[in-house]
């Protein structure tokens with residue numbers, strides 16, 4: 001496929017919406033091959049792979065024992081190395097880099113399954129909803145701590161009766177009679193980092209009047225964080241050599 005790169009149409013000529021790539025002729029869209037990686041992108045991969053090899057793999061037995069402090073410590077170290085802020089804008093203490101770097105950093109963490117799940121939930125589904133859809137106030141409040149690893153993120157969509165069928169979720173939020181807060185009822189399951197995260201992206205339906213709840217504190221009376229994280233004990237690949 002790489003030999004077709006010279007046939008690429010200018011991006012403006014190719015409408016790029018939804019699943020349109022399925023119907024475009026081969027070679028109609030720009031694509032990246034490893035030969036095109038920049039020195040900086042390669043350096044990010046090496047930094048990430050060295051971190052996985054030297055810091056993460058040594059702790060793998062602790063993951064299986066549900067030792068969340070080990071995972072929190074590694075998130076903090078990954079933050080110090082700049083591995084958590086690739087997709088976060090510089091104005092929110094991130095690096096604001098490109099998607100190729102983001103992909104390479106994610107791949108560099110893949111050598112240890114439990115850690116890769118924790119890392120991916122934090123940087124991807126836990127942080128990106130705020131990057132893409134957060135208000136300026138929410139971004140300023142959460143992103144600097146997530147990009148630095150001072151706080152850990154989780155994403156709570158799945159429930160006992162629904163997983164990828166997001167509209168089947170039954171958790172609801174209802175405005176309190178005095179209009180000051182929302183009362184959330186429901187339960188989430190299989191939430192990576194659920195047992196120890198600080199920031200949760202929670203999917204729910206709003207019943208009755210009012211706009212959707214925007215944020216909630218961990219430990220709000222009546223809420224109970226998951227007792228166990230789904231990331232512990234995932235073994236999907238040998239450690240990187």
Ligand SMILES: Cc1cc2nc3c(=O)[nH]c(=O)nc-3n(C[C@H](O)[C@H](O)[C@H](O)COP(=O)(O)OP(=O)(O)OC[C@H]3O[C@@H](n4cnc5c(N)ncnc54)[C@H](O)[C@@H]3O)c2cc1C
Pocket residue numbers: 117121154155156157158162163164165189190191192193230231234
């Ligand atoms: C390691 C791990 C970590 C996880 N972490 C999280 C997390 O952090 N947060 C979270 O919310 N959840 C998490 N989950 C749960 C995960 O999101 C769900 O398992 C996933 O959405 C699949 O849902 P399900 O298991 O209910 O399967 P189902 O949704 O029932 O799907 C079963 C099968 O049916 C297929 N299918 C589903 N709908 C259709 C359709 N309309 N048409 C055709 N085929 C269809 C699916 O492709 C799949 O093959 C995690 C799961 C694992 C294993």
